[in-house]
Amino acid sequence: MDAxxxxxxxxxxxxxxxxxxxxxxxxxRSIGLCLPAALLGLSALLxxxxxxxxxxxxxxxxxxxxxxxxxxxxxRRLQRVEEQNARLAEQNxxxxxxxxxxxxxxxxxxxxxxxxNRRLDRADLPSIASPGGTPSPAMPKASxxxxxxxxxxxxxxxxxxEGWDPRFFAPSxxxxxxxxxxxxxxxxxxxxxxxxxxxxxxPRDERSVPFELRVDVFTQARYFNFAKSRAxxxxxxxxxxxxxxxxxxxxxxxxxxxxxxxxxxxxxxxAWIFSSTALNDTVYLGWIxxxxxxxxxxxxxxxxxxxxxxxxxxxxxxxxxxxxxxxxFFRPNISPGIWIQGEPVDxxxxxxxxxxxxxxxxxxxxxxxxxxxFGGTLRWxxxxxxxxxxxxxxHHERFTPRLGTSLALAREQNQGFTALQLGNPExxxxxxxxxxxLFRVGSLGPGVELASTAVQLWTxxxxxxxxxxxxxxxxxxxxxxxxxxxxASPPMRSxxxxxxxxxxxxxxxxxxxxxxxxxxxxxGPFGGGYEVGxxxxxxxxxxxxxxxxxxxxxxxxxxxxxxxxxYRAGESGVLYQLQWFTDF
Numbered sequence: 001m002d003a004x005x006x007x008x009x010x011x012x013x014x015x016x017x018x019x020x021x022x023x024x025x026x027x028x029r030s031i032g033l034c035l036p037a038a039l040l041g042l043s044a045l046l047x048x049x050x051x052x053x054x055x056x057x058x059x060x061x062x063x064x065x066x067x068x069x070x071x072x073x074x075x076r077r078l079q080r081v082e083e084q085n086a087r088l089a090e091q092n093x094x095x096x097x098x099x100x101x102x103x104x105x106x107x108x109x110x111x112x113x114x115x116x117n118r119r120l121d122r123a124d125l126p127s128i129a130s131p132g133g134t135p136s137p138a139m140p141k142a143s144x145x146x147x148x149x150x151x152x153x154x155x156x157x158x159x160x161x162e163g164w165d166p167r168f169f170a171p172s173x174x175x176x177x178x179x180x181x182x183x184x185x186x187x188x189x190x191x192x193x194x195x196x197x198x199x200x201x202x203p204r205d206e207r208s209v210p211f212e213l214r215v216d217v218f219t220q221a222r223y224f225n226f227a228k229s230r231a232x233x234x235x236x237x238x239x240x241x242x243x244x245x246x247x248x249x250x251x252x253x254x255x256x257x258x259x260x261x262x263x264x265x266x267x268x269x270x271a272w273i274f275s276s277t278a279l280n281d282t283v284y285l286g287w288i289x290x291x292x293x294x295x296x297x298x299x300x301x302x303x304x305x306x307x308x309x310x311x312x313x314x315x316x317x318x319x320x321x322x323x324x325x326x327x328x329f330f331r332p333n334i335s336p337g338i339w340i341q342g343e344p345v346d347x348x349x350x351x352x353x354x355x356x357x358x359x360x361x362x363x364x365x366x367x368x369x370x371x372x373x374f375g376g377t378l379r380w381x382x383x384x385x386x387x388x389x390x391x392x393x394x395h396h397e398r399f400t401p402r403l404g405t406s407l408a409l410a411r412e413q414n415q416g417f418t419a420l421q422l423g424n425p426e427x428x429x430x431x432x433x434x435x436x437x438l439f440r441v442g443s444l445g446p447g448v449e450l451a452s453t454a455v456q457l458w459t460x461x462x463x464x465x466x467x468x469x470x471x472x473x474x475x476x477x478x479x480x481x482x483x484x485x486x487x488a489s490p491p492m493r494s495x496x497x498x499x500x501x502x503x504x505x506x507x508x509x510x511x512x513x514x515x516x517x518x519x520x521x522x523x524g525p526f527g528g529g530y531e532v533g534x535x536x537x538x539x540x541x542x543x544x545x546x547x548x549x550x551x552x553x554x555x556x557x558x559x560x561x562x563x564x565x566x567y568r569a570g571e572s573g574v575l576y577q578l579q580w581f582t583d584f
Contacts, residue, residue: 185209196545196583197259212260218583220253222321224566225576233557233570235436236526237443243571251277252564252579253315257286266291270301278563285334295344300337305355306375307332307408309461309474310501312351317389317544319470319503319516320551321577322565325531326499326520329431329560330457330476332358332375332408347381358410358455372410379404379461390472390503391537392465393544395510401464408457411482414439414450430455430480433497433524435559435569438480444490454482468507468514475500497524511542522559529557533575545583552576 186209190199197216203209225247234240254275261268271286287301306312310323311331323331337355344350355373379386379402386402387394412430430438430453441449456479463472481494505516514537521530535551553566553575560567566575 186211198584201260206265210264211262212265214259216255216257216259216584218255218316218581219251220315220579220581221250222252222577222579223247223249226566226568226571226573227576228571228573230572233572235570236432236434237436241570243573244568245573248278251275276564293342295342297341299339299341302336303334303339303353305332305335305337305358305373305408306351306353306377307358307406307457308459308476309377309379309404309406309472312377312406313389316581316583317391319390319472319505319537320518320533320535320553321549321579324501324503324518324520325529325555325558325560325567326476326501326522327474328562328565328567329522330459330478330497330499332373332410332457335373337373347384348378349381350376350378352376358408358412373408374410375406375408377404377406386463386465388544390463390470391505391514391516392468392470392507393511393514393539394465395468395507396465397467399464399466402462404461406457406459406461408455410455411452412455413452414486431559431561431569432495432526433522433559434527434557435529435561436526444483444492445488447488448490449486450490451484451486452482453480453484455480468510469505471502471504473500473502492525495525497522499523499528505537512539513537514539518553524559527557527559529555529559531555531558535577547581549577549579549581551579 183204185205186201186203187199188201190202191197192199192214195214197214200213200215202212206212226245228243228245230243232240232242256273258271259269267288267290269286269288271284273282274285275282285302287299287303289297289299289301291297304312308327308331310318310327315322335355335357337353339351339353339355341349341351353375355375358373358375381400381402383398384396384400386400387396432438432443436443438444438453439450444450458477459474461472461474463470476497476499478497479494480497483490483493499520499522501518501520503516503518505514507514515534516537517534519530519532522528531553533551533553535549538548540546540548554573555567555575556572558567558569558571561569566577
């Protein structure tokens, strides 16, 4: 190798080193190869320089060629050094992260320590007992603030040993509701704005302590005033009955509800205490359920039998004061049963229930007959969540429809009760289209007293909401057949009744003030009736929790009757209602 070549290799190596110091990116392998090349060039240049000097006699023999380090060997050694450096850098990064985590934990613990000190400064401590459970005679008798200061003094002098008496500080075991760290395993007292419920107790960690308890209270107070337009009405048997005026102020419905879960967050419970001054009675409703998934929720309890849309939606969300006349006439009731419900696909909701009875839940184990009832409902919300009730209190910005259908099948027994024996304010009984009870002696002919009947109820419904407008409608079809009588046979084999409802509302002030119109009718072989009316809703807080309703309904020959509503069988006249609803 000549001198010029050596100088070129050496210069290239020096430039690479300068680039590395200045931050110019170079690969580790290039640096590793250039450095040996520079060393090799210098070694080749030195003999040439030595040849120009006077001869020097070596005192040691020259190195053997086999002991020389090649460029490839040197490059591999440098590569191994770089790999070790990379591993060390990774370890440094990991240690830095751990240090940061420890720092955050230290700051958290320090904050808790400072918080405890501040609480101790503000504390009014009670008398501290000695290990034997009685006050220690050595403890100074002082007021609560003085005792707090004395305690801090004892703690402060513990390290120096001055004034320290361990008898004053015998620790007692933590209560059962606290964890080993001394912190309660539960949060106590809160309010869930989204669900509108008070949270009495909820766990810090639902996996280790799976228990939660909530409470909800809502009240419906109503003023009724019915002015009759006829003095009497005549049923299909020719019996003439009076129509009466009435007015009353009632706590129509009051519910106190407890909900939560226990043992497993999916094992849930709901208990409602339902009372009404209209009947001066209190009943229990509720269920226990296990929520397997969004698509399957298994429940057993005492609840509403599905059968119509307006019935199965809560009375809290009706457009007017209460459910309409047609719903009151056709709907099922409340019964003990077992049911499943869920949302298997987005927007498609179902409920399917097996219950004791279609029209009376309080028959108990002494009820006549053993036939069961099936009730089910299906609704589809294809363009998004429809929300509760027919009113657009949420003010949907886009057109949001809902389609649905409901079905109820039952074999109802003549339980021998009258309207005065009803034990639940929501109770209804099966009536003919003029309002006469089906199981009343002679309702289907002279001497005819039914022992049982089969009931098939089918409804279809549709609704939409859009920018404060809410419109909904439902149509009812009911078949009564399979009559079994205790006396003479009825003259007909089946009875078909039908009816419908339509209601529409518009928020003049979005989410606050709504005006609405409502109508419904019932028709059948024994006559029928209808209603037309309207009113206004004032949502006091701009949400469904607080609402005032004023409504006027014109009623002609009502076939429906329920003590919580203004409907009485056979009545004709004007019903005025003023209602206040609160949900805490």
